[in-house]
Amino acid sequence: MSKDKIDVKDVTPKEFNPKTHKSSGDRFNPGNRIYVRAAKGIYQQLRRKMGWFFMLLFLLTPWIPYGDRQAILIDIGKQQYNFFGLTLWPQDLTLLATLFMILAFALFFVTTFLGRVWCGYLCPQTVWTFIFIWFEEKLEGSANKRRKQDSMPLTGELRLRKLAKHLCWFAVGLVTGLTFVGYFIPVRELVVGFFTFNTSFVVTFWVLFFSVITYANAGWMRSIVCIHMCPYARFQSAMFDKDTFIVGYDTKRGETRGPRGRKKDPKELGLGDCIDCNLCVQVCPTGIDIRDGLQYECINCGACVDACDETMDRMGYAKGLISYTTEHKLEGHKVDIMRPKLIGYGVVMVAMVGLFFLLLSSVQPMGLDVIRDRSQLFKTNSDGLIENTYTLKILNKTQQPETYDLSVKGLDGLQWYGKQRVTLQAGEIFTLPVSLGIDPYDLTTPMADITFVLQRQSGDDKKEIETESRFIGKM
Secondary structure (H helix, E strand, C coil): CCCEEEEEEEECCCCCCCCCHCCCCCCCCCCCCCCCCCCCHHHHHHHHHHHHHHHHHHHHHHHHHEEEEEEEEEEEECEEEEEEEEEHHHHHHHHHHHHHHHHHHHHHHHHHCCCCCHHHHHHHHHHHHHHHHHHHHHHHHHHHHHHHHHHHCCCCCHHHHHHHHHHHHHHHHHHHHHHHHHHCCCCCHHHHHHCCCCCHHHHHHHHHHHHHHHHHHHHHHHHHHHHHHCHHHHHHHHCCCCCCCEEEEECCCCCCCCCCCCCCHHHCCCCCCCCCHHHHHHCCCCCCHHCCCCCCCCCCCHHHHHHHHHHHHCCCCCCCEEEEEEEHHCCCCCCCCCCHHHHHHHHHHHHHHHHHHHHHHCCCCCEEEEEEEECCCCEECCCEEEEEEEEEEEEEEECCCCEEEEECCCCCEEEEECCCCEEEECCCCEEEEEEEEEEEHHHHCCCCEEEEEEEECCCCCCCEEEEEEEECCCC
């Protein structure tokens, strides 16, 4: 027998490294990509239902009619924001700023209480990513199958499946782009014009831009956006404390981890309840191991909670090894729900909501700007009266024609030269030049304060607004 050694090729499959986001090398190499395994459970059902609800709300809202236009339309060209019967203008910027502040403090409040549930359940990046993963599962198979296929040469069938997947992805992206732009341009005209090639270059550009961005973010970048691009992951630690509900792993109960049979007593084997199945890692959309502790990559989606509960149920162990919990609870301390930080965010949020409705109730259905002629302080007309010229800009903020009366007060004996009653169409801005004259003997000071009054005559509610100005005479 020959003493020469026979070369043996090692064909043992390489163990899958679950921490795919931390692996080195090409991020798009099949060995380094995150293949998210499908998870089932109460939290995933809740996430899907909430995702579909808000997705349909986003897609259908632009199609809701209100009178002769769509109910919600941000008309940049006309500089107005239509929300059903309410129309906001640039003059109402304070109202919009207050609304954004309410949303910000609501996010701070929820984050302090429940961690990054916004990221896991409602963030558009997460919702669209899971939709794209659904297409992957239906067209290419489960996570393990996709990983195996991507490590092998492409076949003709797999090429067709991948082509169908990317076409579906771009179709979802195109619908997203059309819907988003449809909040700024009447959506019915937009859709017809886009598919008949009758939209302008600018409109077409923005539709395709948001389509491509959706396709790239949800199809290719996915967790890269959450981990490296989203600022929320970075400053969330400023709102977290040890009483914030997070997805946590019970180390005392789970360690020491290790595999075992169902009928084996883990205590006799010196093991904890964790069987080290790695399912909690395989279902994580950001590819982290929650057993390593709280990490900024975690988006609180609860996928690992459902996967672990399913495993515990099969093993006959109590659920909750991974759960929505707090650091204090994991350490065996009492959880303090009503803490100063949470109360502070709640108080500010409630105060901002009250301010918002106060500002909303004070929104006027009309507007009046007065611009005094600066080229000539005054002139003496043919009747010997001192005359000042003004330009009045009258704004109809309502969605129906309105008739207005104009007047002035502050000086006795003022004479009005120009129209004093005007009718404006819905949303119209009307420019009206007028002049005021007064006898020099009635003007006791070189400069006097006057007030222009705009009164609505249409309807039962005859509201009026006032705008101050100056009348200048001889020095």
